[in-house]
Amino acid sequence: MGAMSIRRSLSPLHAECEALIWAMECMKTLQISEVVFATDCSQLVKMVSTLTELSAFTTHMEEFLRCKEFFLNFTIQHIPRAQNTLADKLARSARTSPSAMVYVDYVPPRWLSDQEPS
Template sequence: MDSGENIQLMGTRNFSRCESALHSEVEALLWVMENLLQHSPCKSFGTDCRELIAMIKKPKEWPSFATELEKIETL
């Protein structure tokens, strides 16, 4: 949402083929976080991907995504 409480949506770029749909979800979230934080006062992000939500809540249970989860946490 912007400062006027209007919902803002952003699409993703054309990603190269990822290992799985979950990898694509993670890459898309990282991309949108990086871009919105640069161009918008947005501080809230959402996803409807249950696995991605579980991954963010319990990152130690997803060691193969450790690097990506560190980037998400940093952002």
């Protein structure tokens, strides 16, 4: 979410949901209809997998379902943060970066591949 430079969300789960929808929109724009989305937020995986009815997320879920129709097979999986230290480091760097950064592709940029996880 830090890379998107958007407004603050109501809660961390709202931010995770907005980030997923943004990633889905990016994949649609790139015409990539077969993708596996991964997150360290187990609540998000549960919410979109079971389509839990939470009134605070009605708008988000409507947008999610609209985006989901594009994908041939929609898959989302939970990867604990401890098992994905490089993504965690990237997210922390984006939050502290003074400028916006957006990168959407299936090939990681060279500068990211060269970094060591901390």
